[in-house]
Amino acid sequence: MNRYEIKEKYPEQIRAFSLWMKQFGYTEATQKEYIREVLCFLQSLEGGPIEEAGKIGVINFLVSKQKTAGESTRNRTLSAVRSFYSALIDFDLAAKNPALEVRKSKTEKNKKPVYLEEEELVQSLDYINGKYRNRNIAIFLLMGYCGLRVGEVHRLNLLNFKKAKGTIEVFGKGRKWNEIPLPDMLKDYLSKVLEERLTPYSTKEDAFFVSQKGRRLSIRQIQKIAYQTFSAFKEHNPKVTDMNLSCHKLRHSFATMMLKKGHDIRIVKELMGHASIETTDLYTHINDEQKKNAMASVNIPMEVIG
Structure with a gap:
């Protein structure tokens, strides 16, 4: 499914996520990035019900992205999917958040921040x-x-x-x-x-x-x-x-x-x-x-x- 078909398939969920991010004060840049990540995630479901994706569905998506992206990108993608399910739960469009069961990469935690003296x-x-x-x-x-x-x-x-x-x-x-x-x-x-x-x-x-x-x-x-x-x-x-x-x-x-x-x-x-x-x-x-x-x-x- 292409992006247009995804938006046609899950219009209520995508709109709910967009409203949820605005309500919680996400920056415009973060909103665009998270929407982009979530559209890719929905593509990976191949038209299946969002609530049935489960932990394995989230991991499969992250693994497919990990082939071309680093650990920090994987963690950012996971954060987007977690936020997406949190929005769906708040709007009564989902009962649980399977992305919460997926651990973030430890690589990011061990990385020293870059800074100027x-x-x-x-x-x-x-x-x-x-x-x-x-x-x-x-x-x-x-x-x-x-x-x-x-x-x-x-x-x-x-x-x-x-x-x-x-x-x-x-x-x-x-x-x-x-x-x-x-x-x-x-x-x-x-x-x-x-x-x-x-x-x-x-x-x-x-x-x-x-x-x-x-x-x-x-x-x-x-x-x-x-x-x-x-x-x-x-x-x-x-x-x-x-x-x-x-x-x-x-x-x-x-x-x-x-x-x-x-x-x-x-x-x-x-x-x-x-x-x-x-x-x-x-x-x-x-x-x-x-x-x-x-x-x-x-x-x-x-x-x-x-």
Whole structure:
């Protein structure tokens, strides 16, 4: 069955999933990706009833994809199928979620997040140029020094910036609000960016960051700003040439920086908006310098063994 036939076969289920993701605040990019994955999953059922796919149906689909994709892709696909069945259960279109019985790959859990050291993060700011430099620097600062996700930057509205209080209100994953205190420098910088903000064409547009066309800056546009900045940064910094840098790596950098400074992991968890402390624990890297310093503190009594 092709994609058109799949949509004709399961229209209610696909529509329910789309509504469910919008209701729970999934980003547009995630919605498109999950719909694409679910359509592929439905194709694998060959027209059979969704509720009869079972655990084996989900595993068969994942195995077929695994031939051309890595472990992280497999886990993302599994997350999409799990979310799909959760939506069907919420809308009384299914009784159970067979994808919950399928384990995620452990490879992803053991993989260290890619991040920039604090001095590298500072250096990357020098490569942000152009007409909207201040706006773009503010975007980098929110991701690299406050840990915001790209979707959270995209959704940021004027009223979310509490200048007098010195905080921003972030609408994150799971439709949860998180209030983040701002460093004084960043609070002042956001105020400056706000003064330079273009007047939107629509009086109803309340986005904090707007494009040159007067509309809310899209996730794709924010990612493009990051891509162009990192491309220029890599050209002049051989140490990071092979690093896969992106908006999310700025978030990784923030978490790593906070933990290296000795801040309580529970506080970092709240700042990052993580549901589980296990997710935050991924950022507790132990580097070679830390190991060297730890071993240098070992005092072997040479007079005893000499």
